[in-house]
Amino acid sequence: MIEKIKEVVKKLFKEDKIDIFIGYGEGTLPLRTTPCFITGPDDIEKLVWNSYCLNNLAVYLPRSFLPQLQKKDLKFPRIGILAKGCDGRSIVGLIKEHQIPRENLYIIGINCSGMIDIEKVQNAVYKMQEVEIVSAKEKSGKVLVENEDNKKVELKKEELLAEVCKNCQYTAPLIYDVLIGEEKRKTKEKERAAFIKEFEKKPLEERWKYFQEQVSKCIRCYACRQACPNCYCKECFADQTRPKWIGATENISDIMFFQIGRILHQAGRCVDCGACVRACPMGIDLRIFTYKLIEDVKEFFGYEAGISLEEAPPLATFKPDDKQEFITEP
Amino acid sequence: MENAKLKIIKKKDVLKFLDSLKKEYDIFVPIEKNGDIRFSKFNSEKDIPWNYRNTKIPPKEIFFPQTETLFSFEAGTSTLSNGSMTFTPIDESKSSAPGNKNYLIFGIRPCDAQAFSLLDKLFGGDDFQDPYYLEKRKQAIIISLACNKPQITCFCTSLKGKPDNEEGADIILFDLGENILTKPITKKGEEFIENLDSWFKEAKKSDVDKKNELMDLSLKKICSGVNLQNIKEKLDEAFDISFWNEIHQKCLGCGICTYLCPTCYCFDITDEIDHVAGGLAPSRGKRIRCWDSCMFPLFTLHASGHNPRLTYKERMRQRIMHKFNYCPENFKEIFCVGCGRCIRNCPVNLDLREVLVSLMSLGSLCKDKKI
Numbered sequence: 080m081i082e083k084i085k086e087v088v089k090k091l092f093k094e095d096k097i098d099i100f101i102g103y104g105e106g107t108l109p110l111r112t113t114p115c116f117i118t119g120p121d122d123i124e125k126l127v128w129n130s131y132c133l134n135n136l137a138v139y140l141p142r143s144f145l146p147q148l149q150k151k152d153l154k155f156p157r158i159g160i161l162a163k164g165c166d167g168r169s170i171v172g173l174i175k176e177h178q179i180p181r182e183n184l185y186i187i188g189i190n191c192s193g194m195i196d197i198e199k200v201q202n203a204v205y206k207m208q209e210v211e212i213v214s215a216k217e218k219s220g221k222v223l224v225e226n227e228d229n230k231k232v233e234l235k236k237e238e239l240l241a242e243v244c245k246n247c248q249y250t251a252p253l254i255y256d257v258l259i260g261e262e263k264r265k266t267k268e269k270e271r272a273a274f275i276k277e278f279e280k281k282p283l284e285e286r287w288k289y290f291q292e293q294v295s296k297c298i299r300c301y302a303c304r305q306a307c308p309n310c311y312c313k314e315c316f317a318d319q320t321r322p323k324w325i326g327a328t329e330n331i332s333d334i335m336f337f338q339i340g341r342i343l344h345q346a347g348r349c350v351d352c353g354a355c356v357r358a359c360p361m362g363i364d365l366r367i368f369t370y371k372l373i374e375d376v377k378e379f380f381g382y383e384a385g386i387s388l389e390e391a392p393p394l395a396t397f398k399p400d401d402k403q404e405f406i407t408e409p
Numbered sequence: 410m411e412n413a414k415l416k417i418i419k420k421k422d423v424l425k426f427l428d429s430l431k432k433e434y435d436i437f438v439p440i441e442k443n444g445d446i447r448f449s450k451f452n453s454e455k456d457i458p459w460n461y462r463n464t465k466i467p468p469k470e471i472f473f474p475q476t477e478t479l480f481s482f483e484a485g486t487s488t489l490s491n492g493s494m495t496f497t498p499i500d501e502s503k504s505s506a507p508g509n510k511n512y513l514i515f516g517i518r519p520c521d522a523q524a525f526s527l528l529d530k531l532f533g534g535d536d537f538q539d540p541y542y543l544e545k546r547k548q549a550i551i552i553s554l555a556c557n558k559p560q561i562t563c564f565c566t567s568l569k570g571k572p573d574n575e576e577g578a579d580i581i582l583f584d585l586g587e588n589i590l591t592k593p594i595t596k597k598g599e600e601f602i603e604n605l606d607s608w609f610k611e612a613k614k615s616d617v618d619k620k621n622e623l624m625d626l627s628l629k630k631i632c633s634g635v636n637l638q639n640i641k642e643k644l645d646e647a648f649d650i651s652f653w654n655e656i657h658q659k660c661l662g663c664g665i666c667t668y669l670c671p672t673c674y675c676f677d678i679t680d681e682i683d684h685v686a687g688g689l690a691p692s693r694g695k696r697i698r699c700w701d702s703c704m705f706p707l708f709t710l711h712a713s714g715h716n717p718r719l720t721y722k723e724r725m726r727q728r729i730m731h732k733f734n735y736c737p738e739n740f741k742e743i744f745c746v747g748c749g750r751c752i753r754n755c756p757v758n759l760d761l762r763e764v765l766v767s768l769m770s771l772g773s774l775c776k777d778k779k780i
Contacts, residue, residue, distance in 0.1 A: 106758045108561065113758035114659040134757055138661065142721075209460055211560050227558070227630065296443060298466070298475065301705070302663035306756055318707045327679050327699040328476040358756035360465060360665050362444060 080189070081128040083259050087187055088159060092120040097159035097185050101139055103132040109215040109224075110197045114139065128161075130195045130217055130236060134306070135354040136160055137169035141178040141311035155183045163191035165243070165352035167252020168385025169308040172348055175388060178311055181254075188255030192264050193236075193244035198362075200224060200239055204232050243353035243366065246271035253386060275370055290335075290368070296361040297334045299327075303365060304341055306358035309348045316340055342368045347376045347393045350385040416591045416602060416609035417616055420459070423589060426608050427515065428453045434513035434550070437471055439464060448517070457516060459584050462560050463748060467671035468517045469528060472545045475668075475700045479541065479678070483693040494691070512549035520565045520746040522553040522577035524671035529577075530740040531674055541698075550601055553578035557623050559631045562749025564762055567634045570747055572627040583620045590620050635765045637733070637743065643769065644734035648726070652771060656764055657725035659757045664702035666751035666761075667728065672744040675708070677701035703727045729764065 084102065091097045104115030104125045112131045117123060137160070144155055162170060167188060173179045201212065204224060216223045222234045248271065250264045278286065301317070304310040316324050317337050325340070326333040342365070349369045356366050376382055379402040380393040418426060427436055428451075436451035439461050446461045448468045485495035525546070532542035556563075556572040565571060575581055579598030583590040590612055593599040602609060667673040682694035701708055704725075709718045718724050736744040745761075752760050 107752070107760040107763060108758060111758045113760075116655070116658045139659075211462070211558070213561055227561075298668055299700075300664035300668045300702075302661065302665050302756055305661040305663040318705070320707070320710075323679075326681055327677060328681075328697060329699075330476065358661070358663065358665075360669065360754045 080260055081126065084128055084161065084187060084189070085123050085126055087257055087259070088117070088123055088126065089120050091159050091185060092123075096157065098156045099143075100159040100161075101136050102126045102161040103128065103134075103136075106131065109212050110195060110200060128189070130192070130222070131197075132161075132163070133194050133241075133357055135166050135169055135308055135352045136162065137166045137173060137308040138306060138354065140170065140173055140184075140308070144179055144183070155180060157183050157185070159185040159187065161187050161189060162252045162255065163189055164247060164249035164251050164253075165191075165350055167254060168249060168350035169352060170252070171254055171385040171388055172350065173308060173311070175392060176348075181388075184256075186252060186255045186257075188252040188258040190251040190258065190260035190263060191244075191247075192250070192260075193240040193247065193266075195222065195236065195239045196241040199241075200234065203234055203239065241353055241357070242274075243351055243356070249386075254388065272370070272374055275367070275374055278367060279371075291331065293363050293365075293367075294334050294338045295331055296363050297329065297338065298361060299329055299334065299337070300360065302358040302360060303355035303363075306354040307345075308352075308354070309345060310341070338365075338368075342372065345369055346372045347380070347382060348384050349373055414593050414599065414602075415612035415617060417588045417612045418591060418609050420584075420587055420589050422608065423457060424453055426605075427451055427513075430513060430605075433511065435510045436513045436515060437468070438515045439517075448514070451515070459554075460558070462556075462558065463518050463521070463750070465669060465750070465754065467524065467669060467748070467750065468514060468521050469524060469671050469674075471512065471514060472525070472542050472549070473528065473532075473674065473676075477541055477698050479696045479698060481693065481695040484691055496694075499693070512545055513552070514549060515552045516554040516582070517551065517578075518556060518748070519553050519572065519574035519576075519578065519581070520563075520570050520748040521671050522551055523565075523570055523574055523746045524577065524748075525551060526577035527672050527736075527740070527742055527744055527746070528674060530742060534740070550580070550597060551578045552580045552582060552598075554582045554584065555624065555627075557584055557627055559627060560749060560753070561633070562752045563631050563747060564633045564635065564749060565747035566628070566631050567637055568743060568745055568747040571624075572631070573624050583623065585616060585619050585623070588616065590616055633762055635762050636769060637765065640733050640743070640765070640769065641737040643771075644730060647734075647768070647771075648730070650771070652768065653722050653726045656767070657721040660704075660721050660725055660759055661757055662704055662706075662721055662724070663756065664700075664704055665754050665756065666759075667702040667704055668700055669750040669754055671746060671748055671750070672732070673700075673702070675701045675703060677708075703731065729768070733765075 088100050091100065100117040102115050102117065103112040105127050106112045110131050112127055112129065114134050114136060115125055117125065140158065143158055167186065170184070170186065174181050200222070210226045212224055213227050214225045220236050222236055222239060223231055224234060225231045245266065246268055247266050248268050250266065251258060304315060317340065325336045349372060351370060351373055353366060359365060376393060382393045430436060431451065437448045438451045439446045439458055440449040440452065440455055441458055442449065446458060446464045447466050448464060448471055481499040482496040483499055485497045489495060529546065532539035559572060565574065573581060575594045579595045580601065581592050581594060591602060591609065593602055676698045678696060678698045680694050680696050682691045684690060685692045706716060710716045718727060732744045736742060752762065
């Protein structure tokens, strides 16, 4: 697949269709890649494609069009981007919210076979911190992990997939200019909402306790916000000082205010890419909250984010028969 | 001569040893919580995770917590002629727990101990004395634990460090398996061990040999490094080179690298005000300081609305310049100990070592000048 990607990118530069290409490059650590910005055909060899291409690259798009938006006379850059299914849904959302111009994007869609959760690898073989993984090689559905004492362990990729990837509904983006790898991966889509259904059965006190336990780990580094393509606000409510909505401490009330605020701002917009969960250094289970929102929006408004460019988002529409019991009778 | 001061304590006695010091000291040890290791108050029920590599959150939080109340105040009775209110400080010495206990930091890694000696230069330098930091720091005993197994992100050897670096610690421990070898570094550390002599016995030559062997092996495991010779001078010329135009590109602008850095010390000061029940009038409040990060736009936002570090580029440059140029200028020290936390935890794998390598590999910078 990587050869195909390189071929397309080379052609794009040759035909002068893009100014910059955003893909993945080799990481400096095992089981990692790093976002890679390419400005000419000479650097194409830097690109890689494997099961560690975790980052949602759509996060880089809004800021790429920002300085130019302020100075109207400057031309927008033409950006080529590699998009997995989830990245592609984020791009749809950003186009709909008028943050990025479709005509300046060249989307190389890729049918993603799911990304590996690093923690699962660590936990599958070794207890935390006992052993340092020094290298990892991937070959036909297997991952060969080597530790510092040269011991090798072979693991099945399928068992290491990130939770978001395991039940992914859209492995390829819904809009693209070229699609690579057309065979759709089989996933257990139907099991997707099961963890929320299970959680909802718990008594209120237990759910509240879980929420508090999770967010109390927060150190206010804002990695969740910064990794999220939807969090492009010029000024986040958490950063505003006049008025100041929220205290600066890691006190539970301040943290909850931030987390609830950020998560609620994702209603009808979150595409469940898992970028926030992966970015969080403290391992907060953010997805249990964002996914609940996704389910609610689906149930109340029959809407799913990042699927179509035409369908109006629920926050931008009003219908007389919209569900509103959740406001009037909480 | 040196070896005469080396003592041995049995690993299985360490919990009892610490337990016996509980009354005299506030003891902090690495403790496993939520799948991570973090410095927390000693609890005799929980064993020391001797094999731990390092904590995610650096132990700087013991002396320099993420949030710290500087003082509290309440609304005064008088109102000034211009309508503004007066506030009076609340004396909290009566309400808070009696007696300032001494701090005992047990088992921090040598790089983090070195970071304390750097933070001391800032918080306890000639120009400014920070009473909040120093009050805790001055009485503290730092007992570090040499690294038998460094991580792949460790590059302390590029920055004056090594697995058994002594800087910043009063005593350093070596994990020999069943025994712990102790080596006092400062006079404070020497006295500490002398006063508790009954717990220790003399180290044998075989113990010292084992220690040396472990340290040699450990040093060999630190494979990554950057030659940082003259980096300060290099950066003197580097403020407006094109290098910065690209190096920040993949940065997300979160605060992980700075918050998890053992030497990052920037903070913000705000007032938190409680209001009179049912009204908007302030009743009492406190002035607090919280960690802040140069990677956030709010860090340099002026009251006018102008921001001198408007984009990721200026903010990334600031982080590198501050650690590797401004601090050497002000404190004669690079403010990085090579612990690798920023590398390990960066969500986009923006590796500081790579940034430094490409910086050091730049030729004469003057030719490259362009904004």
